[in-house]
Amino acid sequence: MSDADPKPIRDYRDTVFLPKTDFPMKAGLPQKEPGIAARWEAEKLYDQLRDARRGRPKFMYHDGPPYANGDMHIGHALNHTIKDMVCRTQNLLGKDAPYVPGWDCHGLPIEWKVEEQYRKAKRDKDSVPLLEFRAECRAYAQHWVDVQREQLKRLGVMADWDHPYLTMQPESEATIVAELLKFATSGQLYRGAKPVMWSPVEKTALAEAEVEYEDVVSTQIDVGFEIVESPIPELVGAYAVIWTTTPWTIPVNQALAYGPEVEYELLEIWLHVSDQGDGDLSLEQRRNPLMSSLDKRKVLVAKELKEAFRERLNKDLRDKSTQPVVELSTTLKFLGTVKGSDLAGTVARHPMHALGGFFAEPRPFLPGDFVTTDTGTGLVHMAPDHGEDDFELCKAYGITPKFAVEGDGKYREDWGWLGGQGSVINPKFNAPDGPICSDLREAGELLAASADYKHSYPHSWRSKAKVIFRCTPQWFVPMDKPLDHLPAISRAEQRWENEGGDTTIDEEAHAGSPSLRELALAEIERVKFIPEKGRNRIGSMVEGRPDWVLSRQRAWGVPITLFVNRQTGEYLVDEAVNARIVAAVKEHGIDAWTPETAHSFLGDDYDPAEWEPVTDILDVWFDSGTSHAYVLDSGRWPDLKWPADIYVEGSDQHRGWFQSSLLESCATRGRAPYDQILTHGFTMDAKGMKMSKSLGNTVDPIKVMETYGADIIRLWALSVDFTEDHRIGDEILKGVADQYRKLRNTFRYLLGALDGFDYDSEGVGYGDMPELERYVLARLAQLDATIRAAIDAYDFNEYVRALIEFCNEDLSAFYFDIRKDRLYCDDPDGIERRATRTVLDVLFQALVRYAAPVLVFTAEEVWGTRFPANEGKGRGSVHLLEMHPLPAEFANQALVAKYAALIALREQVTEAIEPLRREKIVRSGLEAEVTVPASAVPEGFSDADLAGLFITATVRRGDGDDVTVTRTSDSKCGRCWRLLPEVVDDGELCARCADVVGEIAA
Template sequence: MSEQRDYRPTVFLPKTDFPMKAGLPEKEPGIAARWESEGIYKQVRAARARREKFVLHDGPPYANGDMHIGHALNHVLKDMVVRTQTLLGKDAPYVPGWDCHGLPIEWKVEEQYRKKKLNKDEVPAKEFRAECRAYAQHWVDTQREQLKRLGIGGDWDNPYLTMQFESEATIVSELLKFAESGQLYRGAKPVMWSPVEKTALAEAEVEYEDIVSTQVDVAFEIVESPFFAEWVGAYAVIWTTTPWTIPVNQALAYGPGITYRLLEVIDNKLAVRPEVSHLMGKRFLVAMDLEDSFLARLGLSRDTVTTPGVYTAPQGFEGVKARHPMHHLGGFYAEPRPFLPGDFVTTESGTGLVHMAPDHGEDDFDLCKAHGINPVFAVEGDGKYRADWAWLGGQGSVINPKFNAPDGPICSDLREAGALLSASTDYQHSYPHSWRSKAKVIFRCTPQWFVPMDKPILEHIDNPREQRWENEGGAQEPRETLRQLALEAIEQTRFVPAKGRNRIGSMVEGRPDWVLSRQRAWGVPITLFVDRKTGEYLVDKEVNARIVAAVRAQGVDAWDEESAQALLGNEYDLADYERVTDILDVWFDSGSTHAFVLESGRWPELKWPADLYLEGSDQHRGWFQSSLLESCGTRGRAPYEAVLTHGFTMAGDGRKMSKSLGNTVDPIKVMEQYGADIIRLWALSVDYTEDHRISDEILKGVADQYRKLRNTFRYLLGALDGFSEAERLDVAEMPELERYVLALLADLDATLRQAVADFDFNTYVRALIDFCNEDLSAFYFDIRKDSLYCDAPDSTKRRACRTVFDTLFHALVRYAAPVLVFTSEEVWGTRFPDAGSVHLLEWPGLPDSRHSREGGNPGATPELDPRLRGDDDEWSRLRTLREQVTEAIEPLRREKVVRSGLEASVTVPAYAVPAGFSDEALAELFISGPVSRGSALSVTRTDNHKCGRCWRLLPEVTEDGALCARCDEVVASMDAAV
């Protein structure tokens, strides 16, 4: 036999310069730099000008540290929304922003002072605010570069900052709208207060942690009882886990409908037990349902007491009074404490009697206020009792566990007074902490500025819905409160996931009045003048206009004592007015961003209301709610059409990330190791609606998925080498396999479109990956390698294959662009280096492969191919049969009977093959040797010889190494062309 020819040069193998190794950490920064130099964001805006708008309003992160993994997830989700809406052809601008005021930044600047042993209070306010401004700007610049590195597209040269003068002026203007419509009041109510940070806190600034507290039972001797004489001299027992509130006690509360009993200690054996001997002969009034737990805390058993009386409240409680344990101090403590009915009193724990300190609890405040008992403001801002307070004056801090301990000053004094019945440090419960300082907070009554939730709004709101504020005669008529407006707006808003509606709804339904004031330096001032005689704040539109103009020109520093008279004008004398020095709650700042970002005109491409707000689920009580309340109070509706929330990123083992545990994942380091596209693929693969996980192991799995997607693009690029329009084939002329793959692509397209509409990015990414891995790499690419490599360039099958590959390429690179922003740019640029950015493209248009056969009449609608209907499973049956054939061949491969499926002769059950498929078509589908039909599936080695070019074993090949008819014709044509 003559020496065989090497036919490898005649095979049309894929050719591409697109590397298999991604090298993302090295490559991505260059792509990002090119986008910036070419102004891609502005190009996209120009390309989508005058199109339907989709506006995602960016919730402002605090400018006080490096980007963390939560930031990364949040911004990738936002970027995915913006890019997919842009891909659909909409004008979807993205203006990033930062929250620059408030305690987070002020606290960090104070930390720097403390390290230098400097006192912040000794620094002029303007100088201190300038340092806060500089600190915030530093982190704005830092986070901006980190987010750009993550591939987030946006107007990075023109972000919004709450500390920009224009922003501060708009925040002041929004505050004054509340003032002018009568929606502000100054009141003394208990608010959550941080003694460490010396300011009021909003619910959104508080996190709850489990702690162990001192629990005490304290006896208040009853001194007046109009109906039950036996109560006089008995002790009403209260139980509390905040002993520090007892020095501010002013009343006792009982539960209407609760049954109480007097317990008299009678067992003389107690005399030999010094720890309880002092209880002998005493009578205690407690709820009957709580007697056993009460006696256990005192170290008493049931047989040591008798029950001289049973009483069901409110019977006999009217007019009852008890004296404070420290009554001997006189003054505040001398007045007996009344018993008041409280619906909030339960028998879940304690004694069924609750001591009331209106300075330090909402229920306490409301009940006492209803009975004419006012706060006394005994606890200062730093958590210490006033220096002039009769008991423990100048001492504290009240949140210090040692101060409240059984051997601390409070318990020691109560024990000495004979009022401390029990004290232990074993009560575990959840307690509010400042999420910045991590210190415990207290409820503290202090004068603050509030927006009422339940006061009817008297004046017109900007853009009132359906002019609902006018009656038939045209006169203004209050119809709704802020709470009602907010709840209505929640019902009209789309929530993703849907459970968000109930979450924010329940919060708004039960929330107290909105506390606007903070006692700090770095923030937007509450620009109000209060009449010193009447206590009313000044409402004058001209004065307000001067205030807004001054802040627009000078920022928050415009609100100072030196400028006050000029702001008031000639009509008013500053001596008659108090200039409010509190600043606004930072949530009012961020809640006003819709006004100075969406409405200001600085970004004309935006619109109000926003189509979407997107943040973490904690923002139901934060930005989502403050924006809702601010907008409803000034505009009568929510500033958004839809709200999307995501869960929190946990460590790989499901635990919360913590630096102390060493289980944090730094996105900046991940980008240095893997690249930004890997973070993006991870963020869009998880079910963001729930808490989700990240770890090195998880990222390795994501990187493996990325490699598979990259290899799909690499194969398409190689297979399309030299493709031209002259080679394109009409769908009607294509083999059924190509039309089937195009039908699968159309199904994918529909799935992705729906996923975009649902903001279901986990489904989006999963469908894209599964299509590339299962439908293309493991199926279509595998089958068509033979035709692609060995058919003549002008053959129908090869032209059809390359045409479909071109369609796949244009579709997949677009689908992947919002996810893999850098890789898709690299892919697109490899094939079309002069065609501009992939991110300028729109959603692909696809050929109709299902209606590809012409009808019988001219002009008739093409008939639907029955085998390519969406509800038909013939191709699914064929693919299942293909898997079964592959599994049947595998044992022969392991035993080295065959080296590949091409050497296998296959018999398949005739009933398993749909009509219209030849044996040759089945062999092509199975990538096997000859196929025949029988009653069962079987596989043997074929006796056919192997073609020296395509390696198929065919009857027409006379000997191994010779050519089959197809290859012989192709090679002859190539030889003739040389």
């Protein structure tokens, strides 16, 4: 080799301590997760956790039962991820937080699905024996319980899947019956005929929680009721005008309501004709024959609504004119003013009075505080069968319902007008040219009609069909009857607790029994709501709700196990009879109660001929509302206790499960069955629109798991602000997957850097660590405090945000970047490198715990990679670990503040280097010589420290205010690639690397 030949540069890569791990960068979650879940199930991980936490402080979560009807949807996935997170984080804190899952199995949705199968097979449900039908419903529910259970396991939810609670289990049904009989025994139950929401399609009463509201376009009509008696003589012969959007209720009208404070006007209608063509047309030819009676007719309407009424008259005239070349209009001539209260004693007659019988009876004017002048005419027609206000007002004046509309929505066959016709919810039946309006128009009493009124209307959330208010005999729980059966001392204690008393209970001062409404409202004030707005939501619902309708007219559900005296109508209260009923249901389930077998419970003390068994079933909200009794308070699950610390569901459950549980527990136990309520919003599509199969914008969580993995769904669910409505879509999921990759790479780096680390031989104590290591531990202490506060507040969005931010910014972009040189190139036995690895071990132990409740599969993979069970050093599942408090010495706010200033300066240096890197003057910061303002450097850092922290060749302090950068002229070490004055030529070794390579060679 000649002197001119370049000296060969040795490759030192085999001397560098690069990270080493089998943990792959590519996650492959869809393939790995099912195997991990199967291992958990085989190893009975949930049971292991219960054993590990036994004897610890209890945290009691009670699961709200999802309906066993169909596959898991994205709302279920979010819901159960949050529930799982609640329990996992409490277990992580070292508490005993069991999770017993449950399902709602009775009720109309399942019955409806079985009936659909019958209809497809052309079978008549009514011809199927009751027990056979129940068996098919039970099988249908069990099928979907099994399907959903497997889907939730796949989502990574850790629960007692082998022992869930089902509302259709005989033990559950027996407790439901026992709770019902508590209401009956205490007198908190009555049978009455009141208007309830009724589905003519499903032929049953519905609870408010089973109803959803949608916009519809209805027929609006103005109808005249001729006044035949009045203390105001001028009104006799005039027509009281009512306005309604439910024409089908006119055949059941029994009275008219006025507002006592409303000002009414007596008006005369004048009909005007304007020629637009042939002037030879006569008046009778020019106007609609059916409207001829309008001319000079006297009407009574509210002063504030007369113009709106006139506009409807004119529209109807235009729509119905037989001569298109003629324009018809009206003028309302003022005749006088009448105050509402002066209408007392006025009587009108029904528009169809000529039919005789019911329709010929007088229609009295009644004062109604609910009458307003917002819409209509200021006069309201009263049909006590079909409205709450109507019912209560008519009841006060001795007017009773007529039960004219049958369960299928048709009028009774014997009804005098339109008997046997309907259905009343059919738009054609109510249309301006339908039978009701046609008959009214022919009678000369339909003043205006148009099918153009858009408004919100209740629908059954199952059948999607419109519902009606229909008066039927039902079983009710009174909201305003005093709860005299609750022990006085219990009531006093509860009130005292609610009012924040000290240690003494003044029973006399707290005497008197609250009503169910009052007690429920007091409990709502006591319970903690997350978010807080839930308190007002459920409070307003309870404050204004009517009596609780318990009965349903179906077959698949827990029967109302009562006997009613055929003569008096009173129900039987007998402890022995009740005990026999409960025991039979516990053994045989709801099949113990049928019309054929029910009388067997009466025993010898009662004559079956005198007692009729009730055939109705219970509202399914009563089933689930009593779940606290048969899950927490039954002893079936020894790990559970009553009451629950928290209930977790969607915000719609303020009118559903939260409320039914509250009312049931208050009525039987004097307090709510929970101390906290956590609610989440609804999942919308990426554009913020409600998901709908018809719109094709649904997101299937099962497909998402097949594409991305369950951990991605979990990370999404816990990253969004789930207390509000939130979004999901392909781009959102891609963003979540990117965040996941960054977290995964953090763990991959830790695993590689900790290869072979053993604390006993390599660990460094806190006092011997460099300052940067102590700073990172201080930041970890801050993260730990944030995580704990987020757990306490159930702020999982903040939990995940803090975790991701720490991994990305504090570790990947800062600490890992700075310490790569030390990890790769320092002497393995040197205290500084050992200190770095010690900190990485602390970080690993903390971060894997923080991540475990969120990324349940990935955290298990990470833990198993470092501590594989098959190598004899396995430490069990990551999900058995606890989050122990960090050493107090880690917390160092002064150090955090000091490094915050340094990091700000580091960012300025990075920005200053970037232009030179883009222009290829330097390839990286290692080739940069940097001058920084001396005033910006915190105390305690040498220039060499700064160069290491900024990852530059050198750092000098200057007098100016700017950061300046030039390219260094130093040569590059062939092993660590740092450019240093001590390196003579590129490729030579710096002193540190020379020593390490020498030791390796030796």
